[in-house]
Amino acid sequence: MPTLTIDNQTITVPEGTNVLEAARQLGIEVPHFCHHEALGSVGACRLCAVEFLEGPVKGIQMSCMVLAKDDMVIDTGSDGVLAYRAQVIEWLMTNHPHDCPVCDEGGECQLQDMTVAGGHGVRRYTGPKRTYQNQDLGPFIAHEMNRCIQCYRCVRTYQEYCGGKDFGVMGTRQRLYFGRFSDGPLESPFSGNLVDVCPTGVLTDKTYRYKSRIWDLQEAPSICPHCSLGCAVIPGARYQELQRRRARTNRRTNGHFICDRGRFGYGYVNHPDRPRAPLLGHRRVTWQEALAALQNHLHEFCELYGSGSISMLSSSRASLETQFLTKRWANALGSGQLCFEAHPRRDQAARVAASQAPDCSASMEDIRSCDMAVLVGADPLAEAPMLALALRQAARRGARIVVVDPRPVELPIDCERHAAAPEELPRILQGLTRPQQNAFASASEEFGGALGRALLEAKNPVLIGGSDLLGPQGCQMLLKAAEACSPTGSTCRSMLLLAGPNSFGGAMLSDDGPGFDALLEGMEQGRIKSLVCIEADPVADYPDRKRCRAALARLDLLVVFDCAATATVQEADLFFPTTALEEAAGTLVNNEGRMQAFEKVFSAGTPLLQSAAGDHPPRFFSRDIPGSHPQPAWTTLARLLGRDAELEKVRRELEKIDPRFDGLAGLTADSEGCRVVAPRQAPALVAAPASGVTASDQLHLLVTEHLYGSELLSDLSPCLQAVKSDPYVWLHPQDVARLKLVEGKPVRLCTSLGEWTLELRINGDISPGVAVVPRLRGTVVETLVPGSEPMLCRIEKA
């Protein structure tokens, strides 16, 4: 722990800290471009010069390239240093255009800040500037090469950190060009990070172009709702429109970056079809009328059929506060018919995940620093994209990454792949739970055992599972395996990928409550007369859509609270509009059990662009902001419970009733969050039915998540439509040959749920005997939902 003096202040920093970071810890910001905490130092921009007065190094040196050592005395602002920096910044600026007033980076330009900080105010260079042809980099990123100052941050982010291969640096000296070999969309699913790392206006968010300056944006610390990882983001809104999302730093979760689904999935908030007013049938009513109707109906049901006739369903999209008050409301009404996930198998899997001991679960930070990771049935890019990036960082440090999966799991790293059939996964997990055993019953178990031994020998091993493929039984085995593979003195941490941003919270609150299956049975038998869906979409999320629709049709009353025009909203007898995540404050519990608070970014209202059709100011007058009816679900629930809608009170109440949520009331949105204190009880699982014998022409159908098009909210974002795939089915070349099919040609997929015509794609990494179909909302296959047991199917020529 070296101790050094910087600008007359003394500080002790950990070994390996460079002088730039040490200064930053003292609150001294040394001007710099190429250094970035996540990317490290390269000493390329020459701007972070400081003067070393005493100690092992003397004179003017780059602070990012010198490690802090004892007895160093440093002056970050000596005359020599200031003159040096002024010269460097003047060089960097020679070719830079004078387009600041119209530049897309205006207001958040690090180059501008550093130019001013560097003391370069007047341009002396009068010669011609080098100019470039820009490229079309696809729907997300705008390219303006003339502004480039060659800091290399983009290449280091794109290639080194994110593993992209199609964007880089060409040429030499003053002719450097940062771009692609030819025009075309950037291929990396993390391309949006270029916007955040580019210190000037070369690479900017195309979807946000010509919309706002940063100082006009309403921003607040928030959480990304598009998977279960809970990455930190900063959404920005203006004119009642959510205009962009950028990454926020949380060293325990996402680090500094986010994925493109998270960055560009924001458009759901502004969707023109978003229902914004309470509806009774199809008639617009006031909140008072709607609430009165709700209370009257429920009162009537209680009187006529008893409180058991009322059921409630929330979801992993709902905040912890909403879930908690839903539960309180169900309790108050006396109904135990409550669950937090429409997909029974996902529900059970989340309950298993929440039974994991908090000190054994892996954070993304643990994964970035692991030395071995085994993924069983987990497809990071599809189910939790930032996990792929975390694994890449581990691999870059030399970690061994093993992927065991029936699907062709793609990762931005070279890793060991083991194509295992779905029915092999439990046997492999079985082997993993007994790493010390000598003889195994099957080759799969033996393989699992060998992996287990490797995990035992590792220093910081991690075992990662996807709950969709593993199911509750598999998830439970994975947690057991992690326990068995813990080396003496340390822990094999485990991570389970879950269905949504608050699956964990719902599972914690579920206790031994029924699954949605039981609720459906009640509806079918006529015991349950009403269902209140609070930010839940059972029609789309229950694996058997026909059964779900038929059961809902038997209800006397279907009430839906939601912020999106879901399939269930279409069926609702009574509808209440709720706020989107960015329009209210709340808490989400991510897949490792980390409670993370988010703040309200802006107030709900129809974007001016829509309500005024481009006119400004709008040409009609009213007391209310158009489209401002959505209310946070939890405030409505608080009203129904007859209490104050105060977030603090709700959090304190939850903390008091359930000490596992200790720390919730003290959470701030800009913190790293905190883990739930204790696990829930492991649920009692019913053994899964053994999958039937397959006939020679039958395959196991796996419906899986896809990076784009599977998750409800991001799929409503217009800018992600451009990258959404058409429906397809993946088969192994062996099966394609056996079934005499032709790649690229349409084929017919026949299952017990229906038949569809899809494009055939061939992949050699897939397990033979398996057909993989991605979940794509709004396409012919939208009724196919991931997370179910593999179903039998046939595939024939269309």
Place this chain on the structure above:
Amino acid sequence: MATLLSEKQIAQLKRRVKETPHPREMVLDVLHAIQDANGWVSDEGVELAAIVLGLSSLQVEEIATFYDKIYRRPVGRKVIHVCDSICCWSRGSEAIMLRLQQLLAIAPGETTADGMFTLLPTCCLGACGEAPALRIGRTLYGGVEPEQLEAILDKERAEVES
């Protein structure tokens, strides 16, 4: 694309790439093979190299555009590289460049009308001890005086024509 190299050459290069622990080590070899066969490396040449090496076109292009001895545009039958780096500059490379421009009637970066010579400045030929230096094709000329240039060009021209 296949006409840039023969099937046999491609197979040979692929075999060598396979034997190399890091395919990137072979980027220049593959690019030079394409350049030797075609005089320069076209976009299609970069794409072919990428296929042979198992890299992305961008990864090949990053290297192809870094080195000034890989020609990404058509050049004459012989390329003249005149060093303008510090040692050669201090020993008179500017005069050499000027004289060559007069003799060839072209500016740096251009090719003579007969397609014989392309004139390029280069930042170092690794011949600082023999400054000022220039390179024509693969022949290095050190300690060059402007008066010698006409004879050098004649010799180089005669070599091609014979």
